[in-house]
Amino acid sequence: MDISSLCIVVIVTFLALLAFLSVIKKKVSGSGTYTSGRDIPGLKVSHAQHGNLDLITKHGGFNGFLLWLHQQYGPIAKFWFGEQMVVSIASPQLFKETSRMFDRPGLLFKMLEVIITEKAIQYANKEDGKWRRNTYDSCYSHNNVMKSIGMLQKLSEEMVGRWSQIPHGEHVPCRQGMFMFAIKAVMQSSLGNFFFQDEEVFKFWESYNTSWSDMEQRFLKEDFPQPGSEREKIFNEAKKYMYDTIAAAIEVRRKRPTTEKRKMLIDVMIENNIPYDVMQCDVLMFIIGGFHTTANSLLWALSFISAHSDVQEKMYQEVKNILGDTGKITPDNIGQLVYTRQVIDEALRIAKIAPYAARFDDDNDVKLGDYVIPAGTPIIQAINVEYNDPARWPNPNEFDPDRFSPEKVSERHPYSFQPFGFAGKRKCPGYRFAYAEVTTALANILLSFQIQGVKGQEVKASCGLLGALDDEVWITLEKRSSGSVQPMK
Numbered sequence: 001m002d003i004s005s006l007c008i009v010v011i012v013t014f015l016a017l018l019a020f021l022s023v024i025k026k027k028v029s030g031s032g033t034y035t036s037g038r039d040i041p042g043l044k045v046s047h048a049q050h051g052n053l054d055l056i057t058k059h060g061g062f063n064g065f066l067l068w069l070h071q072q073y074g075p076i077a078k079f080w081f082g083e084q085m086v087v088s089i090a091s092p093q094l095f096k097e098t099s100r101m102f103d104r105p106g107l108l109f110k111m112l113e114v115i116i117t118e119k120a121i122q123y124a125n126k127e128d129g130k131w132r133r134n135t136y137d138s139c140y141s142h143n144n145v146m147k148s149i150g151m152l153q154k155l156s157e158e159m160v161g162r163w164s165q166i167p168h169g170e171h172v173p174c175r176q177g178m179f180m181f182a183i184k185a186v187m188q189s190s191l192g193n194f195f196f197q198d199e200e201v202f203k204f205w206e207s208y209n210t211s212w213s214d215m216e217q218r219f220l221k222e223d224f225p226q227p228g229s230e231r232e233k234i235f236n237e238a239k240k241y242m243y244d245t246i247a248a249a250i251e252v253r254r255k256r257p258t259t260e261k262r263k264m265l266i267d268v269m270i271e272n273n274i275p276y277d278v279m280q281c282d283v284l285m286f287i288i289g290g291f292h293t294t295a296n297s298l299l300w301a302l303s304f305i306s307a308h309s310d311v312q313e314k315m316y317q318e319v320k321n322i323l324g325d326t327g328k329i330t331p332d333n334i335g336q337l338v339y340t341r342q343v344i345d346e347a348l349r350i351a352k353i354a355p356y357a358a359r360f361d362d363d364n365d366v367k368l369g370d371y372v373i374p375a376g377t378p379i380i381q382a383i384n385v386e387y388n389d390p391a392r393w394p395n396p397n398e399f400d401p402d403r404f405s406p407e408k409v410s411e412r413h414p415y416s417f418q419p420f421g422f423a424g425k426r427k428c429p430g431y432r433f434a435y436a437e438v439t440t441a442l443a444n445i446l447l448s449f450q451i452q453g454v455k456g457q458e459v460k461a462s463c464g465l466l467g468a469l470d471d472e473v474w475i476t477l478e479k480r481s482s483g484s485v486q487p488m489k
């Protein structure tokens, strides 16, 4: 063999070897046990069965843990949830790359199963999940939300009316009022005018609190109730109350179908023959998903507004000018409250109400930046970490609604602020309703009162699964009359 033939044989053999290796690598990577591309930075397993649960618990849940993880390892980092490797991402570019994925890894939300059960929309993927979302989403379309404005305005007036009865100077606790308002709003928008007695609303809220805090105790402290214990009994009774309430609402609606043009969640479910047990869990998911988040957003917003008189005054002037003599929110004026929307967005950013979303692809590897994530690996979209990045949010802990001025927004990557999850078919179905609800409540409060925080009160985030407040928000009220502030009688 001459030298040139030898060279050709060597090159061909080398290329064949490369092709062979790449096929092997692809196969192994598809099996979910090997990550091709550069190795993803991140944690090693702390415990064979619990993975890094010790660190998640130490940081008070995913919210604190993800902030810490990305501080250590940058915008993409892996950790172990039990025996499963999880990849967390925290940059607008990486969020964009995952924004078309639909399926959600149930494993990361398994703790909620004790309340909403495994049949809930939260765990529905592939064709079933897409069909359910497609069916339900129409209930919270722009048009349908606009048809709910009258109801939201009425509930806001009711809340403001109650506050007007409070003697001047008294410290007002906001939590109960905001939760009662938010539960009524989401109940009436999804179930119709079924749920109106305050005692029932209050009992529903209490039942939810009991079951939610028990669930957090199980997940964050690995503290489970003993079978047959008093704690288990209390948990089961609280859960039953919520399910019984929903069952009663379904029954009422079945017997008395709506004649209204606006189709509610319950009507759409009945029309589409959603199985009864699925209907119950999905309604509960919408109700909990709807009121926990909006009530906490309102509480955060009130605590910021009461501490920033300049912001409050600017908001008040806007509300007064746009609402005019009627003093009511309507479908025509709500979109004009531009500064109010900036305040709400800034409160959502700091509060990190829903700190993360998650996706996975069970069938294919996912290419993310320089990495290939093996099929089946849960990918966390760490929204909360992005909101703390000083590169896009200078002094991230400072409350500054001007960050959301149209000019500032246009300078930022669109994926740097997506509090309702990312574009695509799995974004929060209630996002339009949430904005309408929070805007209507705040506008009505500010139109009636000047609010102030109570001296010495320090508002802190609680260490739980969602961005809630640790403590009560206390305010004092000065009644406004025709644009000026009047002390209350």
Ligand code: HEM
Pocket (backbone or CB within 6 Å): 104, 121, 122, 123, 133, 140, 186, 285, 286, 287, 289, 290, 291, 293, 294, 297, 353, 354, 356, 357, 358, 419, 420, 421, 422, 426, 427, 428, 429, 430, 431, 433, 434
């Ligand atoms: C400020 C208020 C709210 C925030 C910050 C919020 C945030 C979120 C986020 C981040 C998700 C996950 C999205 C994803 O996986 O990409 C979600 C899901 C969901 N939200 Fe909201 N949400 C709010 C209000 C509401 C309201 C008012 C409703 C009901 C009317 C609602 C119902 C739901 C439901 C049912 C899901 C699960 C959807 C599914 O599994 O496909 N949320 N929300």
